[in-house]
Amino acid sequence: MSVSRIREKGVDRLLEPVLNAVETAEQRVSCRDLVYNLSRRGKETPRLVRAAVKRLVAKGELRYVTESGMSFLEKNYAGRVRLSRRVVVVPPRGCAEDMDPGCVPIRLLPGIAFGDCRHPSTRISVRAIDFLIDMCSAKQGGLSTAIDIGTGSGILALVAARLGIKHVLAIDIDPCARVEAANNVVLNRLESRIEVSGKGLDEIEDKASLVIANLRLPTLKRSAAHIFRLLEPGGAVVLSGVRQQEAGALADCYRPVGGCVWKEVEKGWCGMVFAANPPERS
Incomplete structure (x- = not known):
């Protein structure tokens, strides 16, 4: 197996742990802190963790937000997101026909009122x-x-x-x-x-x-x-x-x-x- 393919599989393996680390963090987490924490816990290299973050951002599952001059990672709620067993938020004009049976779609327009997930x-x-x-x-x-x-x-x-x-x-x-x-x-x-x-x-x-x-x-x-x-x-x-x-x-x-x-x-x-x-x- 080529080196690039081995690296690709390493990134694939890290996608879920990276996403889970962002979702379950008690406080907002920066990319730097995330890379440090995941690298310290296991045998993952910082390079692989950063590559996993980059891919999740490209896929629209994570996004960067800036506050008080600092950059943080958070789950991206702009796309389709399951909030509960039966409730799925979909984009305002997104397709909802391929959802799991029993699920109901909720569409939200962009706004400033509280309640954007x-x-x-x-x-x-x-x-x-x-x-x-x-x-x-x-x-x-x-x-x-x-x-x-x-x-x-x-x-x-x-x-x-x-x-x-x-x-x-x-x-x-x-x-x-x-x-x-x-x-x-x-x-x-x-x-x-x-x-x-x-x-x-x-x-x-x-x-x-x-x-x-x-x-x-x-x-x-x-x-x-x-x-x-x-x-x-x-x-x-x-x-x-x-x-x-x-x-x-x-x-x-x-x-x-x-x-x-x-x-x-x-x-x-x-x-x-x-x-x-x-x-x-x-």
Whole structure:
């Protein structure tokens, strides 16, 4: 086997470890730090690690971002990305016909509102919604209505509707976010099932079987009384946007809803699902 072919196989072998190292890093990682860490752990040469990074960037799976004059590597969420067992984000005009059976496509236009998949709390929220709707499908009637508090780009409202929620009220106090969310609703052809609104929590009267909130802990605490009021008996709450060390305080605050039936941590961020009388999983 030629030297070039041996090197090529070495790069192939490193693609998954490099991608995994970037995805699971607790903090943003530079190419220099990544090369140093992977070279130190194993027998890989810095040259091979850099070649693997270069190939992943060329393939669009990783990208460089610059912040405060420093360059970091991060997973590229501009292309097709699976966020949960059933949810796949695809480019606005990308093809969704060759997806795995049971998967649903979510299309997002480029924007500045929160919820572009880059933040761990967004990805955790999507997985939480997927889990909860699947779990509650065993209940008679399941979940039918939802309120998405601080909808941002609208991604969580889109996920809820795509996975079977009949009506979602997506609220945000930021008018720019509401415009982006409304445009994404139209792009996904869900105008009949998602209402984007600027209402405050105290202005909403209709209850919902699911409340979603990807917000920081102080806001989640302040909103708890409103969320309890808006939640139908036997309903469920998906919460994210808290740091791992804040999970206990969040659980104490939302104990009146029911038990925590799901919890996940990614890069120090935590998401939880609270539900009353969850159905038994077979």
